[in-house]
Amino acid sequence: MSDTERKRYSEKQKVKIFDEEFLPHIDSMYNFAYRLTFDEDDAKDLVQETYLKAFRFIDSFQEGTNAKAWLFRILKNSFINDFRKKSKEPSKVDYQEVETFYNSDEVDEPITTDLRVETVQDMIGDEVSIALNSLAVDFRTVIILCDLEGFTYEEMAKILDIPIGTVRSRLHRARNLLKEKLWNYAQSMGYK
Known part of the structure; x- marks a missing residue:
């Protein structure tokens, strides 16, 4: 579908589509995101990013088609893009966290x-x-x-x-x- 053929939804229609077609799948989206990331916070971030993109590009969604599949595709693509980006980044050390630990009372406690x-x-x-x-x-x-x-x-x-x-x-x-x-x-x- 080209940009000229793409349907433009009013703000009211966008909210209706979002609420009625996208939001019912939020639990499935979270479960899928968690199984990909193995981390609750990362899964929540991925779902949030997916829903933001879904709303941002809602005009490219054809009302009445499989919203769940459309959302899963956005989530999967976001996960892959984030994974590629993170795999290219060097490991990061939070020096503030290290300094806080070494200045704390816990530093002298034996770790068993x-x-x-x-x-x-x-x-x-x-x-x-x-x-x-x-x-x-x-x-x-x-x-x-x-x-x-x-x-x-x-x-x-x-x-x-x-x-x-x-x-x-x-x-x-x-x-x-x-x-x-x-x-x-x-x-x-x-x-x-």
């Missing part, structure tokens, strides 16, 4: 590790989430979109901007990788 706590923490956890989170982001993303969010292959292809055949093969490979990672856990739970 309670191995009992660490051992129990390692034993407790959702094995499926751990296995899913250990997958590469491309594989993790297709499983989240298909198996957790219920998108069709066609919708996933649009969100990820890849051919449907690639979606299918990536999903097949991702499921096999997940199955391999969960094999020992399944056996320990009595499954054959």
Whole structure:
């Protein structure tokens, strides 16, 4: 759709679309963002950035189409852009934080590790989430979109901007990788 063909919404229409078509998906957006970032604050920031972009570019949204898929695509692109930007930046050290620590009373306290706590923490956890989170982001993303969010292959292809055949093969490979990672856990739970 060219700029001349693009529909211009009034401010009232924009707010209506935002409230009725975009906001109902905020929980799914947060869950997807969290599964990509593994950090609550980063996930919230990513969702906020997604909704800001969605409102800013609302004129390019076709009312009545799949708003959830449109939002997921914006979120996925924002995540990839942020990831690329951060991977090119050198590591940063907050010297103020280091100075504060060394000037505090805690600097002389011995740091001990309670191995009992660490051992129990390692034993407790959702094995499926751990296995899913250990997958590469491309594989993790297709499983989240298909198996957790219920998108069709066609919708996933649009969100990820890849051919449907690639979606299918990536999903097949991702499921096999997940199955391999969960094999020992399944056996320990009595499954054959």
